[in-house]
Amino acid sequence: MSRTPPRLLAVATVAAVGLGVAGIAGPASASAAPVVTRAALDPALVAGRGANVNFLEQEAENAVTNGTKIGPDRTAYTLPAEASGRSAVRLQPGQYVEFTLPAAANAITVRYSIPDAPGGGGIRAPLNVKVNGGGSKTMTLTSEYAYLYNQYPFTNDPQADLLHPDWWITECACVPAATTPTPVITKPFRPMKFYDEERLALGRTYPAGAKVRLTAPKGTAAAWTVIDLLDSELVGAPHVNLLASNVLLFGADPTGRRDSAPAFEKAIALAKLARLKVYVPPGTYQVNRHIIVDNVTIEGAGNWYTTIKGKEVALDPPAPDGSVHTGVGFYGKDAADGGSRNVHLSGFSIEGDVRERIDTDQVNGIGGAMSDSTIDGLHIQHTKVGLWFDGPMNNLKVTDTIVVDQIADALNFHIGVTNSVVRNNFIRNTGDDGLAMWSEKTADARNTFDHNTVQTPTLANGIAIYGGEDNTVSANLIADPIREGSGIQVGSRFGAVAFTGKLSITDNTVVRAGTYELNWNIGLGAIWIYALEKNIDADIRVTGDHYLDSTYNAIMLVSDWPVKDLYSITNLHFKDIRVDGTGTSVLSARAKGGATFENVDARNVGAVGINNCGSFNFPPTGSEFAVTDLGGNDGGGTTGPWLAAWELPNTITCDDRPPVVVPPAPTQW
Numbered sequence: 001m002s003r004t005p006p007r008l009l010a011v012a013t014v015a016a017v018g019l020g021v022a023g024i025a026g027p028a029s030a031s032a033a034p035v036v037t038r039a040a041l042d043p044a045l046v047a048g049r050g051a052n053v054n055f056l057e058q059e060a061e062n063a064v065t066n067g068t069k070i071g072p073d074r075t076a077y078t079l080p081a082e083a084s085g086r087s088a089v090r091l092q093p094g095q096y097v098e099f100t101l102p103a104a105a106n107a108i109t110v111r112y113s114i115p116d117a118p119g120g121g122g123i124r125a126p127l128n129v130k131v132n133g134g135g136s137k138t139m140t141l142t143s144e145y146a147y148l149y150n151q152y153p154f155t156n157d158p159q160a161d162l163l164h165p166d167w168w169i170t171e172c173a174c175v176p177a178a179t180t181p182t183p184v185i186t187k188p189f190r191p192m193k194f195y196d197e198e199r200l201a202l203g204r205t206y207p208a209g210a211k212v213r214l215t216a217p218k219g220t221a222a223a224w225t226v227i228d229l230l231d232s233e234l235v236g237a238p239h240v241n242l243l244a245s246n247v248l249l250f251g252a253d254p255t256g257r258r259d260s261a262p263a264f265e266k267a268i269a270l271a272k273l274a275r276l277k278v279y280v281p282p283g284t285y286q287v288n289r290h291i292i293v294d295n296v297t298i299e300g301a302g303n304w305y306t307t308i309k310g311k312e313v314a315l316d317p318p319a320p321d322g323s324v325h326t327g328v329g330f331y332g333k334d335a336a337d338g339g340s341r342n343v344h345l346s347g348f349s350i351e352g353d354v355r356e357r358i359d360t361d362q363v364n365g366i367g368g369a370m371s372d373s374t375i376d377g378l379h380i381q382h383t384k385v386g387l388w389f390d391g392p393m394n395n396l397k398v399t400d401t402i403v404v405d406q407i408a409d410a411l412n413f414h415i416g417v418t419n420s421v422v423r424n425n426f427i428r429n430t431g432d433d434g435l436a437m438w439s440e441k442t443a444d445a446r447n448t449f450d451h452n453t454v455q456t457p458t459l460a461n462g463i464a465i466y467g468g469e470d471n472t473v474s475a476n477l478i479a480d481p482i483r484e485g486s487g488i489q490v491g492s493r494f495g496a497v498a499f500t501g502k503l504s505i506t507d508n509t510v511v512r513a514g515t516y517e518l519n520w521n522i523g524l525g526a527i528w529i530y531a532l533e534k535n536i537d538a539d540i541r542v543t544g545d546h547y548l549d550s551t552y553n554a555i556m557l558v559s560d561w562p563v564k565d566l567y568s569i570t571n572l573h574f575k576d577i578r579v580d581g582t583g584t585s586v587l588s589a590r591a592k593g594g595a596t597f598e599n600v601d602a603r604n605v606g607a608v609g610i611n612n613c614g615s616f617n618f619p620p621t622g623s624e625f626a627v628t629d630l631g632g633n634d635g636g637g638t639t640g641p642w643l644a645a646w647e648l649p650n651t652i653t654c655d656d657r658p659p660v661v662v663p664p665a666p667t668q669w
Contacts, residue, residue, distance in 0.1 A: 033100075033102075034058055034062075034063075034099065034100040034101065034102040035058060035059070035062040036056050036057065036058060036102045037057050037058065037059055037062070037085070038050065038057060038453075038477065039057075039084065039085070039453065039455055039477055039479035039480070039511055040057075040059050040084050040085025040086075040087075040479065040480075040511075040512075041085075041479075041511060041548075041666070044668060045509075045548065045666060045667075045668065046477050046509050046511075048475065048507075049451070049475050049476065049477045049507065049508065049509045049546075050451060050452065050453035050475075050476060050477025050509070051400075051424045051425055051426045051451060051452055051453040051477070052424055052451070053402075053426050053453070054233050054234075054235075055109065055231040055232060055233035056102050056103060056105075056231065056232050056233070057084075057229055057230075057231055058099050058102070058229060058230050058231075058232070059084065059085050059087070059228070059229050060088055060089040060097050060099075060227040060228055060229055060230070061085070061087040061088060061089055063089070063097050063098055063099045063100075063230075064097070064098040064099075064100075065089050065091075065095070065096065065097040065098065066095050066096060067089045067090055067091040067092065067095040067096070067097055067227075068089065068090045069087060069088075069089055069090075070083075070087065070088050070089070070090050070226065071083060071085075071086050071087035071088060072085070072086040072087045073086060073087075074086055074512070074515075074551050076190075076192070076482055076483045076515070076516060077190055077191050077192060079113060079194055079226055081482055082113075082192070082193070082194050082195055082456060082458060082482055083195070083226075083228045083456075084111065084228055084229050084428075084455055084456055084479070084480060085479075085480070085512070086480065086512060088113075088226050088227060088228045088229075089226065089227050090224050090225075090226050091214075091215075091216040091224065091225045091226070091227065092216065092224060093216050093217065093218045093219065093220050093222075093223075094215070094216065094217070094218045095215070095216055096213050096214060096215040096216075097213075097214050097227050098211050098212065098213040098214070099211070099212045099213075099214075099230045099232070100209060100210070100211055100212075101206060101207070101208055101209060101210045101211075101212060101232050102208060102232070103208050103232070103234065104205055104206065104207050104208055104234050105202070105205070105206060105210075105232035105233055105234050106201065106202050106203075106204060106205040106206070106233075106234055106235055107199065107200065107201050107202060107232070107233045107234075107235045107304060108129075108199070108200050108202065108212060108230055108231065108232050108233070109197055109198070109199045109200075109230070109231040109233070110127070110139065110197060110198055110200070110214065110227065110229075110230055111195055111196075111197040111227075111228040111229045111230075111231075111428070111429075112127070112141055112195065112196065112197065112198070112225060112226060112227050112228060113143070113146065113194040113195045113196070113225075113226040113228070114141050114142075114143050114222040114224070114225050114226070115143060115222060115223055115224065116143050116146070116147040116158060116191075117143075118158075119157070119158070119159070120147065120149075120155075120156045120157045120158050120159075121144065121156060122142055122143035122144030122145070122146065122147065122355075123142070123143055123144075123221050123222065124140055124141065124142045124144070124221065125140075125141050125142075125216075125220045125221045125222035125225065126138050126139070126140060126141070126217055126220055127139040127140075127141050127198075127214055127215070127216060127217075127225060128214070128215040128216075128217050129200060129202075129212065129213070129214055129215075130212075130213045130215070131202060131206050131210050131211065131212050131213075132206070132210050132211055133211075133213075135202065135203065135204070137200060137202070137203070139198050139200050140198070141196070141198060141222070141225065142196065143196065144355060145196050145354075145355055145382050145405060146193050146194055146195065146196050147191065147192075147193060147194065148191075148192050148193045148356075148357070148407075148431070149188045149189060149190060149191050149192070150162065150163050150188075150189050150190055151163045151164045151167060151169075151189075151190070152164075153357045153358070153359060154192075154356075154357050155356070156355060156356055158187065158188035158191065159187050159188065160187075160189070161185075162176060162185060162189065165177040166178070168519065169185075169518070170518050170521050171183075171185065171186075171189075172185075173521075192458050192459070192482070192483070193429075193431060193458045194226075195226075195228060195405075195429055195456070196405050196429075197381075197404055197405060197428070197429070199304070201235070201304065205234065212230065212232070214227055214230070235302070235304045236302070238281075238282055238301035238302050238305045238306075239299065239300070239301050239302055239347055240279075240281075240301065241277060241279040241299060243276070244271070244276050244277045244278060244279035244299075245267045245268070245270045245271035245274065245276045245277065245278045245279065246267065246278075246279050246280075246281065247260065247263050247264055247267045247278065247279070247280050247281075247285070248263075248281060249267070250262075250263040250264075250266040250267050250270075251263045251266075252264065252267070252280075252283075252285055253283075253285065253286065254281065254282065254283020254284065254285060255283065255284065256283070256284035256285060256286045256307075256309060257286070258286065259286050259287070259288060260285040260286055260287055261286075261287045261288065261289055261291065264278075264280075264285075264287060264291050265291065268291070268293070268296050268298070271296055271297070272295060272296055277297040277298070277299055278296060278297065278298040278299070279299055279300075280298065280299070280300040280301070280306045280308070280348055281300075281301055281306065282301045282305035282306055283305075283306065283307070284307040284309055285306075285307065285308050285309065286309060286310065286311075287308050287309070287310045287328045288310045288311050288313050288326070288327065288328060289310070289313065289326050289327070289328070289329075290326060290329045290330070290331040290362070290367070291329070291330050291331070292331055292332075292333065292340075292368075293330050293331065293332060293340060293343045293345070293370075294332065294333055294340035294341065294342075294343060295340070295341060295342045295343070296342075296343060296344075297343075297344040297345075297346075298330070298344070298345050298346075298348075299344075299345075299346045299347045299348075300346070300347040300348030300349075301347060301348075302347050302348075302377070303347060303348055303349040303377060303378055303379035303402070304349075304379075306347065306348040306349065307348065307349040307350075307351055308328055308348055308349065308350050308351070309328060309350075309351040309352075310327050310328025310329075310351075310352060310353060311327065311328075311353045312325050312326075312327040312352070312353040312354055312355075312363060313325060313326050313327060318360075319362070321360070321362060322360035322361075323360055323361045323362045323363070324358060324360065324361060325358065325361050325363055326362070326363065327352050327353060327354065327363040327383070328350060328351070328352050328353075328365070328383070329350070329352075329362070329363065329364055329365055329366065329367055329383065330345060330350070330365070330366055330367075331362075331366070331367040331368040332367070332368030332369045332370035332373075332389075332393075333368055333369065334368060334369065334390070335368075335369040335390055335391055335392055335393060335415075335416075339368070339369030339370065339371055339391075339392075339393050340368060340369060340370050340371070340373070341370070341371045341372045341373065342372055342373065343370045343373040343374075344373060344374045344375075344376075345366070345374070345375050345376070345378065346374070346375070346376040346377045346378070347376075347377050347378075348378060348379075349378065349379040349380070349381070350365040350366075350378060350379070350380045350381070350383065351381050351382055352365065352380075352381070352382040352383035352384075353382060354382055354383055354384045354407050355407075356407070357384070357407045357408060357431065358384075359408075361384060363383060363384045364383050364384050364385040364386065364387065364388040365378075365380040365383040365385070365386045365387060365403075366378075366380070366386065366387040366388070366389075367385075367387075367388050367389070367390070368389070368390065369389060369390055369391055369392070369393040370389065370393060370396055371393045371394045371395055371396065372394070372395045372396075373395075373396050373397075374396070374397045374398075374399070375387065375396070375397070375398045375399070375401060376397075376398075376399045376400050376401065377399075377400045377401065378401045378402070379401070379402045379403075379404075380401070380402070380403045380404070380406075381403075381404050381405050381406075382405055382406075383406060383407075384406065384407045384408050385406060385407075385408045385409045385410070385411070385412060385432075386401075386403035386406055386409070386410045386411055386427075387401075387403070387410070387411040387412070388409065388411075388412045388414065389411075389412065389413055389414060389417055390414050390415055391413070391414065391415045391416035391417040391418070391442065391444075392415065392416030392417070392418070392442060393416070393417055393418070393420075394417075394418045394419050394420070395418075395419050395420060396417070396420040396421075397420065397421045397422075397423070398411065398420075398421070398422045398423070398425060399421075399422075399423050399424050399425065400424050400425065401425045401426075402425070402426045402427075403425065403426075403427045403428075403430070404427070404428045404429055405428075405429050406429070406430045406431055406432075407431045407432075408430070408431050408432040409430055409432045409433045409434070409435075409436055410425075410427040410430045410433075410434045410435060410454070411425075411427075411434075411435050411436070412433070412435075412436045412437075412438055413436065413437045413438065413444050413447060414438045414440060415438070415439070415440050415441055415442050415444075416439075416441075416442035416443065416444065416445075417437070417444045417447060418444065418445045418446055418447065419445075419446050419447070420447045420448075421447070421448045421450065422435060422447075422448070422449045422450070422452060423448070423449075423450045423451055423452070424450075424451050424452065425452045425453075426452070426453045427452065427453065427454045427455065428454075428455040428456055429455070429456050429457075429458065430454075430457045430458070431457075431458055431459055432457065432459055432460045433457065433460045433461045433462075433463070433464040433485070433489075434452075434454035434457050434461070434462045434463060434478070435449050435452060435454060435462070435463045435464070435476075436461075436463070436464045436465075436466065437449075437464075437465050437466065437467075437468055437471060438464075438466045438467075438494060438496060439466055439467035439468040439469075439496045439497045440466075440467075440494060440495050440496055440497075441495070441497065442497065443467060443468045443469045443497050443500070444467070444468040444469075444471060445468060445469040445470055445471065445501075446469070446470050446471065447468075447471050447472070448471070448472040448473075448474065449463055449472070449473045449474070449476060450472070450473075450474045450475055450476070451474070451475045451476065452476045452477075453476070453477045453478075453479075454476065454477070454478045454479070455478075455479045455480055456479070456480045456481075456482065457481050457482065457485060458482045458483065459482065459483050459484060459485065460481070460484060460485035460489075461481060461485035461486050461487065461488065461489040461528070462476075462478030462479075462481055462485075462486070462487045462488060462510070462513070463476060463478060463487070463488050463489070463508075464485075464488075464489040464490075464491060465488075465489070465490050465491070465503065466491050466492075466493060466494050466496040467492065467496030467497045467498060467499055468496070468497070468499060468500075468503075469499070469500045469501040469538075470500075470501035470502055470503075471503055471504075472503075472504045472505075472506065473488065473503075473504070473505045473506070473508060474504065474505075474506040474507055474508065475506070475507045475508065476508045476509075477508070477509050477511075478508065478509070478510045478511070478513065479510075479511045479512055479513070480511070480512050480513070481513050481515050482515060483515050483516065483518070484515060484516075484517055484518055484519075484524075485515055485524070485528075486510075486513055486514060486515065486524050486525055486526060486527060486528035486556070487508075487510030487511075487513035487514075487526045487527060487547075488505060488508065488510060488526070488527045488528070488545075489527075489528045489529075489530060490503065490505075490527075490528070490529045490530070490536065490540065491528075491529075491530040491532065492530065492531050492532055492533050492534040492535070492536050492567070493530060493532040493533055495533070496533070498534050498535070498538070499536055499537070499538035499540070500538050501538060501539070502538065502539040502540075502541065503538055503539070503540045503541070504541050504543070505527070505540070505541065505542045505543070505545065506541070506542075506543045506544050506545070507543070507544040507545065508544075508545045508546070509545070509546040509548065510526040510527065510545065510546070510547050510548065510550075511548040511549055511666070512548070512549050512550075512551065513525075513526040513547070513550060513551065514526050514528075514550040514551045514552040514553055514554070514556070514582075514583070515551065515552075516551075516552075521657070522552075522656060522657060523551060523552025523553065523583065523584060523657075523660070524552060524553065524556050525550065525552065525553035525554055525555050525556030525588060526547040526550045526553070526554050526555070527542065527545070527547065527554070527555055527556070528556045528557075528558065529556070529557045529558070529569055529572065530558050530559075530560075531558070531559040531563070531567040531568065531569050531591055531593075532559065532560050532563065532567070533563075533567075534567060535567050535568050535569075535570070536567075536568075536569045536570070536572075536593075537568070537569075537570045537571050538571065539571050539573075540571065540572045540573065541573050541575070542572075542573065542574045542575070542577065543573075543574075543575045543576055543577075544575075544576045544577070545577050545578075546577070546578045546579075546580070547577070547578070547579045547580070547582075548580045548581060548666040549580065549581040549663060549665065549666050550579070550581060550582045550583060551583050551660070552582070552583045552584045552585075552588075552660065553582060553583075553584050553585045553586070553587065553588040553611070554579045554582050554585070554586050554587070554602070555574070555586060555587045555588070556587075556588045556590070557569050557572070557587075557588070557589045557590065557591050557593070557595070557625070558590045558591055559590065559591035559592070559615065561616070564591070564592075564615040564616055564617075565592075565615055565617070567591070568591060568592040568593035568624075569591045569592075569593040569594075569595070569625075570593040570594055572593070572594070572595040572596070573595065573596045573598075574595060574596065574597045574598070574600055575597075575598045575599055575600075575630075576598070576599045576600075577597075577599070577600040577601070578601055578602075578669055579600065579601070579602035579603070579605070579635075579642075580602075580603055580604060580663075580666040580667070580669070581603075581604040581605075581663030581664065581665075581666055582602075582604070582605050582606050582607075582637070582663060583606050583607075583660035583661060583662060583663065584606050584607040584611065584658050584660060584661075585605065585606075585607050585608060585609060585610060585611040585642075585658070586600070586602050586605055586609045586610065586642045586643075587609065587610045587611065587612075587627070587642075588610075588611040588613075589610070589611070589612045589613065589614065589623070589625040589627070590613050590614075590615075590616075591614070591615060591624075591625060592614055592615040592624035592625055593624075593625055593626075594625060594626035594627070594628060594649075595625075595626075595627065595628070596628040596629075596630050597627065597628065597629060597630060597633050597643060598630035598631060598632055598633070599631070599632035599633065600632075600633045600642075600643070601632075601633070601634045601635045601669075602634075602635040602636055602637070602642040603635045603636070603637065604637055604663040604664055605635075605636050605637025605638065605639070605642050605663075606637060606638060606658075606659075606660060606661030606662075606663060607637075607638070607639065607655070607658040607659070607661065608639045608647075608653050608655065608658070609636055609637070609639070609640075609641065609642025609643055609644065609647065610627060610642070610643065610647045610651075610653055611653055611654065611655055611658065612625055612627070612647070612650065612651060612652055612653045612654060613625075613652070613654035613656070614650070614652065614654075616654075618652055618654070621650075622649075622650035622651060622652060623650040623651065623652045623654075624650070625650060626649045626650045627643070627647065627648055627649055627650065628648075628649060629643060629648055637661075638661060
């Protein structure tokens, strides 16, 4: 075995000093106790659910500031709506927001928004950071990875005309291309994806009670700076592996100035030959293309220390798979070529350069097919999708990974992914589904999404299951989906195979969910079950979920209008559910079929408990959707018990767009 030379150990040791794991700064002055939240909630409300992370979340609206609180507001295309908890703080140049550390920390993450450039493309601006009045540092904020506009798949141009003038839009309640006179659309049209986040090593460890002040300096290029939250963390010492194939031995550049992709590939080749791991010491390494991994272990010093960073590179001609760009990413071999096996990736950050959504592009942080593999402790930012797996493949575990600021999904199991687990991961600010299983052509089967936190997807759902067999969604925390999605969606759509076997949705908490659906001009549910292309008739068990502060409905069941008499939702069972606050109903049924309810307790319900439209044929015998009361269904709201005897089994109570009654904030049950 080769042994790492002492000079390489010195590189790791020197780089570690930046996070200051050894020294404690001077005492902080006394201050009011800081407010620590999880998904902008009292942590007691979500105990045991979501990811167990190393950082503590503090919302800016709970901190000390001379700026202006914005929100709460859930109206799409607004800064408060995309903020965690639907509120934030706006700073003018010279203003500050100050957080009190709840525990010792040597690193922070700031979630923020600054304006776009007038013509799109983003700007950069400073944010000054002081702790206890000293230790001044400057973060460089950017809006280069924010700001999408218009209709899917969106554009970076705020002055663009409609991308699809032949589509129906709510703004004019019309199809513009077929409307005379042609409606005038306000520009920028449908701005979204306002936020980004930046991490900063403080250089030393500060104790609980220290004050972290963030100031938008006078003279900044940003007319305003919105601070959403601060995460504070005590980062440990870097991981060092002296008995590994070290990328520095092959010419990798830890300063990021030179391309390190060839050095990574040489280190991988040696590791496979000598049966070693690959080690990537602290530093930033430029990698502008895919690194193909198979039967190899690659470990960094920790995702605060080791960063693999790449530019997006145009391909001429495009790749056979349709990609017109490539970029940084670790990819298993294609499933058609047998896929990869025994891949283990841990302890580093992947930072991409993706600024527009091109669905044919393979510019994901992790991709390909990886069986019998593990991914642990990564931090992935600014790629298209954090982790996109094209199966068939089997037995993958993704754990303790952070995925933020994506153009599309955080993770997608696509085509025949089986016996795999996604556990204890933290996801924030995706441009599409946070976590998805998409059984296109071949079923995803026997997979589990467990104890993950998914926050603020700007489009679509927190967790989405499209077809598949015997899958489980358990103990996740999902908060603040923004537009055209729900906390949890079960969908027969996108060419997915039928649901078969059993789908278990257990002990999840969904908060401030149920967004506005542009195409239907109605509000959705915290959980949304959608029979668009096939019947949904597998055994679906929703047990122990909590739906808190739902913008519209808690539970929504839908078949689209063109297929309302073709497809139904049956064999659906809700048990031991808590609903604390709905803008409208507990259940909105817009499909034929039926479901059972047992021990579903509700309070602060804003409209009639059941909005039963069925499939909109309104026969004299009642709705085509049957509600079965198995007992223990208690509580309600402004109109009485949510599940009243007169509503059973299928009384038509159809109110397509009832007035929204904003519920009080959720509290302990």
